[in-house]
Amino acid sequence: MTPARFAPRGRRALLATTIALAAAAVTGAPGAHAHPLAPSLLELRQIAGGRFAVRWKTSAFRPTGAHLAPVLPHWCAPVGEEASRDDAAAVERRFTVDCGERGLRGATLGVADLDVSRTLALVRVELADGTLVRELLDGARPTTIVPERQSRLDVARQYLELGVEHLLTGIDHLLFVLCLCLLVPGRRRLAWTITAFTAGHSVTLTLATLGLVRFPQSVAETAIALSIVLLAAELLRDGDRAGLPAPASWVRRHPWAMAAAFGLLHGLGFAGALSEVGLPQSEIPVALLTFNLGIEIGQLGFVLAVLLLARVARPALAALPARAVRLPAYAIGCLAAFWFWSRAGLAVQQLLQGA
Secondary structure: OOOOOOOOHHHHHHHHHHHHHHHHHHHOHHOOOOOOOEEEEEEEEEEEEEEEEEEEEOOOOOOOOOOEEEEEOOOOOOEEEEEEEEEEOOOEEEEEEEEEOOOOOEEEEEEEEEHHHHHEEEEEOOOOOOEEEEEEOOEEEOOOOOOOOOHHHHHHHHHHHHHHHHHHOOHHHHHHHEEEEEOOOOHHHHHHHHHHHEEEEHHHHHHHHHHOOOOOOHHHHHHHHHHHHHHHHHHOOOOOOOOOOOOOOOOOOOOHHHHHHHHHHHHHHHHHHHHOOOOOOHHHHHHHHHHHHHHHHHHHHHHHHHHHHHHHHHHOOOOOOOHHHHHHHHHHHHHHHHHHHHHHHHHHHHHHHHH
């Protein structure tokens, strides 16, 4: 292994991982969003007696034949008018239902056609007494029952699952971690770099979730895409046209510092996902801790999968031309640049609307 980069065989083995991720992002990402098929959201907030304010939000991009719609108890009747807001990325509906004296405890809630769309849906229920219930649904389990009461263990399990799901469905975060795997030589040095990235995003995730730091989500997502572009550009500094090694840059000499700095940006992205769900007021520390832990479990699992694939695929990919190892950087960079310009336009639009 050379001092500044992976040995050629190891890096070629990672080529397959990069191309697979890029292909998945492109084929599954209409509109160039990193979370194009992000979980739909069905939120019910108790406002008075048996009345609940309902918020239904789903992606504007959906597979043909899928008609995602909320499934509510038959005794819950809509009252008043429905408000709607559509944009290029999402469709949102807000209305009120009256569930009478029965309320929602013990009720079955869900989302139709999750099996057809092959997407996830987050059900969030906030009761007047401060109880907050959330469940992540999929095609195999499209409904859930609102429990009579929620234990601390239930909260921990739910937010742990949410953290894992968000990390593993976030192609942008995964590509950033993959760039670190390609850039940093040696398992020990890579481990320190990943740890620094974890420390960085844990800080801003906590501060932003608790409301101590406020940052426009659209700007944060744009900056995350830019961080991937910059890492891809650094990967292309591998050598000049004569094949000579490039001088070690500050990023290569201090990858942990770079990872910690960019981790601060990615933490704002994670906080945006958590803000959509909310935190149970009685169990904020548990929910925040387990969500962060879920992210780390998903991240660690991804890194281990990449290293395992590199080891397994090494013999088959060793025959690739030496220049082929630059393909991952081009694939990642082009996709991240596409995200950057798409998100930048949306960020500017939202900032102008809020001005």
